[in-house]
Each structure stands twice: as structure tokens, then as C-alpha cells.
Amino acid sequence: MSRLFSPLTLRGTTFRNRVWVAPMCQYSSEFGFPNDWHLAHLGGLARGGSGLVMQEATAVTRGGRISPADAGIWHDEQADAWERIALFVRSQGAVPGIQLAHAGRKASTEQPWVGDGYVSIEQGGWETVGPSPVPFGDWPAPKELSTDEILGLVRSFADAARRARGAGYVVAEIHGAHGYLLHQFLSPLANHRTDDYGGDLEGRSRFLVQVVDAVREVWPEDQPLFVRLSATDWAPGGWDVEETVELSRRLASHGVDLIDVTSGGLVPGARVEVEPGYQVPFARAVREGSALPVSAVGLIVAPEQADQILVNEAADAVMLARELLRNPHWPWTAARALGDQVPWPPQYIGAQRRQ
Template sequence: MSQLFQPITFRGVTLRNRVVVAPMCQYSAEDGLATHWHMVHLGSRAIGGAGLIIAEATAVSPEGRITPDDLGIWSDAHVEALRPVVQFMRAHGAVAGVQLAHAGRKGARFRPWDGNGPLTDGRAWSLPGPSAIAFDTDWQTPEELDSAGMQAITQDFVNATKRAVAAGFEVVELHMAHGYLLHTFLSPLSNKRKDAYGGDLPGRAKFPLELTRAVRAALPDDLPLFIRISAVDWVEGGLDIEQSVELCRWFKEAGADLIDCSTGAVVPGEKAPIGPGYQVSFASAIRSQSGIPTGAVGLITDPAQAEQIVALGEADVVLLARAMLRDPYWPNRAAEALGAEPSWPIQYKRAVAKRRSAW
């Protein structure tokens, strides 16, 4: 019996299988509002059989965007634009999740296909950070956040959480990875503060933990809270797995239900040993040593590979990104390959080999 296609429950939410669509930026929103692109992009992955679909990094404020084209959830208009997308996903058996994010010092950029560097056309905005250190040469230098600024951003996340629930999302993920605002507080490479929000690991974790507790309090008790982290920075002197294991114990105590284990991207020039499943060991270590469920992500492409990760207890769910961009029906194809029952919609079943004779 395939373990990948067994259901799993977090608080009051049950996923039909352990295949999760990872949040992947589409840079296709208009003033932060979801468009037809989001309906088709996310909806097709629900039809494809995923257990959980996490919508892309969704900015909690206009200043929290990576690019001017990012998805957002800072007003009731954003809720109304997202609600039909969420309803479609849920109608086709998927749990709908959203990743709430603030880009921090990596914000105010062009889309990848427009150059990916800092905006130079007059549309840039001020960026916050734990310290006044730019991400790279010629990038905008952020303003060091004071306590009032941290409180305001925490409130933005709380408001976004309430709006996410109003839109119908059943899972909220906090983005604390890839060099965005909350990751820059956690990493000693980007947080050089001398006050209570810097220094050692407890100091660097203070703001992310305060924000986590505030978001958890804003979520209904029966809805789960996930956190995406960069488990290692891949740079000498940065976050390592020992620190991340400790961090995840604290996140569990603060009310998190799963750690989505990614890595890197806080500074340029990292040396990551990229290959199939190269981040799985971090999900396994955090799961066994922190006592919290984890998700594995990163060059997971083959059904047998994904099955093994879950069957061996290295992670509780498997998140797929580029593989799901290439094939929105990956979960149903994987179910067939692993001898599990796929969840093809009735409109598509005449194309499934074992049912073709009945049509």
C-alpha cells in the first residue's frame, strides 16, 4: 500500500494524500489581485490530484512584495479575488493553503523574466530589514526595523491571516526562508543587531517567534500553521542544521504544526550541493530531533523517490515545485504508478487506460 497516498490530518484538516504543491511565485497579479491565471494555475493542480496546494508567496502589505506583480492579501478586495480560486480548489478535493510573506530587503525587484534585479524605473519602495545591509552590490539598502516597525509588520501578518481564513484557505504557511524578511532575522549573516532582536539564536529568533504566536492566536484552533524555513544557509557562519533543530522546537511550542524544509538564498554566492532530494536530510533531522512533522522539498521528481521519503519516515509530506509546473497531473500519474487510486475528475476518466473500455 502506497504511503504517499495515505491521508494525513493536521488539527482539523485532512489531506487526501501526502503530495503538496509547493508555493511558486507566478508574478501575474494585478495590484496584488488574483487573476484568471491563478484560477487556471492553482485549479489545474487540484484537478491533478494534489492533497494540498499552497498558493505562492502572498504579500501581507504592498511593501512586502518581491515585485510589483506579486500576489497580495492586504485588503478585502484581495479576499474577494482569491475566494473563487479557493472554492474551485476545494471543490476538486484539494486543501487550499496560502504562504504569507514579506520580502524584506529582497523586495522592489523586477520579475525574473524582466531582469530580476532591483527596480530602476521609479516604482521602488522602501525596504525593511533587521540590519541596514543590502542583499548584494547595487541592491537597495534596507532600513533597520525598530520595535514599532516590527509591531506593524506583525499586525500585517495577523490581518492577512484573518483575510486568508475569510477567503477559505485552510492552511497558512509563514515564509521564513530564501532571504526574505523573517529569514534575515534568523540568519547571523543578515542580522547584525545589538539589541534584544539580534546576537545569539534566541535573540535572532525573537521577532519570528513573536510573529508566529500572534498569527497562531489569529487562526482558528482547527486550522494548521506551517512554517517554511531555510534549514541551512550553505555559507560559513550562517544557519546550520543544529540551530534549525532548536528553532523548530521553539516553533512547535509557539503553535506551528509542520516545518517546510528548504534551504539557502539569504546571501549571494552560496555553494549548495544541488541534486535529487538534496534537502531531504534536513527534513528528516528536524522531524526526528525537534518532534514536529516536516515536509521535504527540492528536486523531488520521481514517484518512487517521493514514496520512499514518506515510507522511511524522513518527512510527513512531500512538496513538489518545478515537477508540478511541468505536469499538473503528477499526483494522479504517481498514484497509478504506485498502485494507489488516483482522483481523476469524472470529466477526464475516459482518458484513463483501465477505464477506457467503459467509455
């Protein structure tokens, strides 16, 4: 059996393989609620053989959505609506995961097929918040969060995790990457605070650590907790790999089970050196520096490439995004290429090529 299709166990959860679905926003919710699109999208990825299906960034507050059409889990009725999706994902042999998020100063934006601009209050948007009144590019400056508001958001993350647990999700991931709120606190390019939530690494990471502690407290002991981190801002003076490693080392003592390593997103127009597997070295650095398991993501498209990342011990799992949109059954294709046997849904057996 290839490394890619070997199982992985974290706490009391075993993933059938190491082909994992990266969280991908669908911008198709209404008032944060999922619909049939989400069932078909996430259910199809589970049916296609992936080991973990990580749901898109799901806002912990109404104002934490990236766009007015983004997913949410800030009240119980939303959790009830997500339950059938988590149940179906599990019925297909995959582990359902949910990414808990707040967009901060990058909230209140258009759906990507409409544009990439800010949605004003007059257009149905809302005032954004952040660690400091530092705008994202030429967007309006966010309102600086007070200490009491920060602590309120910590509770919002915990409440969202409690709802997700009740809806049947097995993995929770805290989104601390791609320039969203928790990442904004981490980076000195967005965080100019002089109180306990700014300054050095300990101060800038305080909010994230408090969120981790609050979520871990309500998340079942036998279920994994992930954190997604951007390893670098790709910008001078910004968040970097060394700080990512140091923070990951600290998170290991706060009950985090895996770091989902990505990069960028904090500043518009950053020059990113993109090539196949371009973020894998970041994953390796975090894995070796923190002793935590990690997942790698970013232009991982070929079965042999994905397997070699694991064989080389650069990561413990790989996250795929666009490649799974192009082919939700990529795990079946990859298994065939690597000489592995994986189960297909019985309804599809008639199409299975005999080895």
C-alpha cells in the same frame, strides 16, 4: 496503498495524500490582486490530484512584495478576489493553503523573465526594509526596522491571516525561508542588531515567534499552521541546521503543526550542493530533532523516490514544484506507477486508463 497516497491529518484537517504543491511565485498580479491566471494555475494543480495546494508567497504589506507583480493580501478587497480560487481548490478535493510573506531586503525586484535586478523608486519600486542596513549583494541597503515597525509588521501578518481565513484558506504558512524578511532576522549574516531582535538565537528568532503567536491567535484552532524555514544559508557563519532544529522545537510549543524544510536564499552566489533529494536530510534532521511533522522539497521528481522518502520516515509529506509545472497531473501518473487507485474528475474519466 503506498505511503505517498495515504491520508495525513493535522489538527482537524485531513489531506487526501502527501503529494503537496510547493508555493511558486507567478509574478502575474496587479496591485497584489489575483486574476484568471491564478485560478487556472492553482485550480489546475488541485484538479490534478495534489493533496495540498500551497499558494505563492502572498505579501502582508504593499512593500513586502518580491516584485511589483507579486500577490498580496494586505487589504480586504484582495481577500475577496482570492476567495473564488480557494473555493475552487476545495471543490476539487485539495486543501487550499496560503503562504504569508514579506520580502524584506529582497523586495522591489524585477519579474524573473525580465531580469534579476532591483527596481528603483524611479522605476516604480520602493525602499526596502530589513533587520539591519546590510544589502543583498550589490542591491541598495535596506532601511533598518525600528521596534515599533517590527510590531506593526507582526500585526500585518495577523491581519493577513484573518483575511485568508475569511477567504476560505485552510492552511496558513509563515514564510521564514529563502532570504526573505523573517529569514533575514534569523541569520547573523543579515541581522547585526544589538537590541531584543538580534544577538543570540532567542533574539534573532523573536520576530518570527511573535508572528507565529499573532497568526495562531486568529487562525482557527482546528486548522493547521505551517512555517517554512531554510535549514542552512550554505554560507560560513550563517543560519544552520542545528539552529533550525532548535527553533523548530520551540515553535512546536507555539502552535505550529509542520515545518516546511527548504534551504538557502539568504546570500547571492552561495555554493549549493544540488542533487536529487538534496534537502531531504535537512527535513529528517528537523523531524527527528523537533518531533514536529515536516515536508521535504527539492528535486523530488520520481514517484518511487517520493514514496521512499516517506517510507524511510525522513518526512511526512513531499512538496513538488517544477515537476508539477511540467505535469500538473503528476499525482495521477505517480499513483499508476505505485499501483494506487485515486479518483479523477468525472469530466476526465474517458481518458483514465483502466488498471
